[in-house]
Amino acid sequence: MITTTVCSGRGASPRPLRRFREExxxxxxxxxxxxxxxxxxxxxxxxxxxxxxxxAQAGARVIVMDIDRRRAENVAQSIVAAGGNARALTVDVLDDENLIAALERARVEAGGMLEHLVTIVGMAGWSRLTEMSGEMWDAEQARNLRYFFIAARTVALMDPAPERRTITAIASVDGIRSAPFHAAYGAAKAGLVNLVKSMCIEWAPMQIRINAIAPGAIVSPRIPLADEASERARFSRIPAGVRGHPDDIANAALFLASPLASYITGQTLAVDGGLTALGPLDYSDVLAGMPGSGQTLGQ
Ligand SMILES: NC(=O)c1ccc[n+]([C@@H]2O[C@H](COP(=O)([O-])OP(=O)(O)OC[C@H]3O[C@@H](n4cnc5c(N)ncnc54)[C@H](O)[C@@H]3O)[C@@H](O)[C@H]2O)c1
Structure with a gap:
């Protein structure tokens, strides 16, 4: 049982975090x-x-939020076409006012209450620390860490609040181990790993569970699956032998939001095929092809 005398949030009293009910x-x-x-x-x-x-497959009403309206609408429409319940909303996480207003709209679209929040947006900028500008540092914190604080705080303060809520951030294995040549990203993701711990303590009395997922190397639209030989050459050090799939992250996010995880809060779950069990990776191939400070999503 989680008990805490640390209490924050409007009117929250220190009650044990509620677990799932048998029914x-x-x-x-x-x-x-x-x-x-x-x-x-x-x-x-x-x-x-x-x-x-x-x-959506698990029966939730899904508010699909993205800066790209067309993408969000396509995803929402295809969920609805498959018999699910979804709405699309545009949001720019780098604009506090826009983010807060969009989450309020999401609450209304959701029928008045939001039980779960998952924040996916994040991006890695690549640069040696000696060449990194202050602006680049700030941009990494903004798009990986700061907006999560604003979004989570907005959801935590929502009124009316459901009986129980979950918040899940997407961090990275680079927030757990070192992140050479993209250190600002690693520091921001490490910030998420720490922030979910503080939020878990401050917000447990408000019946909110907060966790992070640390993906390893995951196939993504920006870094699609290459041919088998290239994949093997680049990712052979992953103990699982292959890169993960977006569904691996989705499954972890669903688990953390589900009643099965009702005693899990303040944690970071590495979904990485064993990558964090290894030491730092060899980035020499990335550096060799790096024209100054490149940037890419992921890792
Ligand atoms: N792909 C990987 O290997 C990997 C590894 C570790 C961690 N991660 C983390 O996983 C998350 C997803 O990474 P990805 O590469 O799969 O991303 P992605 O490019 O597949 O998706 C990111 C989505 O966020 C949207 N977006 C971008 N800027 C936005 C903004 N300002 N406001 C609202 N929406 C915005 C984009 O339109 C896009 O649809 C990130 O947090 C990333 O750091 C990825």
Whole structure:
């Protein structure tokens, strides 16, 4: 049982974090989220899109949020066409006012209450630390860490609040191990790993569970699957032997939001095929092809 005397949030009293009820596990599937809503930010493609589909399959009403309206609409429409429940909303996580207003709209679209939030947006900028500008440092914190704080705080303060809520951030294995040549990204992702711990303590009395997922090397629209030989050459050090799939992240996100994870909060779950069990990777191939400070999504 989690008990804490640390209490924050409006009117929250220090009550033990509620666990699942037996009848919820009798509902046919322990991963059933029927009757609840989820806002997924960055759900227009890749692991965000996979998460949107997974939550919809589990019966949740999904608010598909992305800066790219067309992507968000395509994902929402295809979920609806498959018999699920979804709405599309545009949002720019780099604009606080826009982010807060979009989450408020998401709450209304969700029928008045948001039970779950998943934040997918993130991006790695590549640069040696000696060549890194202050602007680049700030940009990495903004698009990987700061917006998560704003989004999570907005959801935590929503009124009315559902009985129980979950918030899940997408961090990275680079927030757990070192992140040479993209150190600002690694520091921001490490910030997420730490922030979910503080939020878990401050917000447990508000019946909110907060966790992070640390993906390893995942196939994504920006870094698609290459031919077998190239994949083997580049990713052979992953103990699992292959890169992960966006569904691997979606499955972890669904698990963390589900009643099965009702005693899990403040944690970072590495979904990495064993990558964090290794030491730092060899980035020499990336550096060799790096014209100054390149940038790419992921890792
Ligand atoms: N792909 C990997 O190998 C990998 C590894 C570790 C961690 N990650 C993390 O996983 C997450 C997803 O990475 P990805 O490469 O799969 O991303 P992606 O490019 O597949 O998806 C990101 C989505 O976010 C949207 N987006 C971008 N900027 C936005 C903004 N300002 N406001 C709202 N939406 C915005 C994009 O339109 C896109 O649909 C990131 O947080 C990344 O750091 C990825």
């Amino acid at each position: 919820e596990l009798d509902s046919g599937s322990e991963l059933c989220l029927r009757g609840s809503s989820v806002a997924i930010i960055g759900a227009g493609q890749g692991m965000g899109e996979a998460s949107a589909r997974r939550f």
